Amino acid sequence: MDTCDVCGNHEGRMFTVTMASQTGTFDSFECAIHMMAPACEHCGCRILGHPVESEPGIYCCLHCAKEAGNPHRAAKPQHSTVAVPAPGAAGGQG
Numbered sequence: 385m386d387t388c389d390v391c392g393n394h395e396g397r398m399f400t401v402t403m404a405s406q407t408g409t410f411d412s413f414e415c416a417i418h419m420m421a422p423a424c425e426h427c428g429c430r431i432l433g434h435p436v437e438s439e440p441g442i443y444c445c446l447h448c449a450k451e452a453g454n455p456h457r458a459a460k461p462q463h464s465t466v467a468v469p470a471p472g473a474a475g476g477q478g
């Protein structure tokens with residue numbers, strides 16, 4: 385009987401996910417994500433969308449890549465016009 389590799393549940397529909405050389409058996413995508421999804425190397429959250437990859441790591445978003453000091457090379461080699469507020473500045477975006 386198949387058992388979820390993450391939570392141990394063995395009831396319901398089981399499925400397997402293969403990524404690279406790793407294969408797991410899960411009862412839900414939540415469990416699959418828990419085990420298979422890569423984690424942002426800056427904030428640690430699971431990357432469910434397209435990751436931002438740079439040489440030293442993989443990040444959930446450009447913000448994290450920048451914060452980690454590894455700005456993703458954008459298609460345009462020109463200077464970015466995106467204003468990044470200084471840490472501690474008033475702003476709701478975290």
Ligand SMILES: [Zn+2]
Binds near residue numbers: 390391
């Ligand atoms: Zn599970």
Ligand SMILES: [Zn+2]
Binds near residue numbers: 425429
């Ligand atoms: Zn992140």
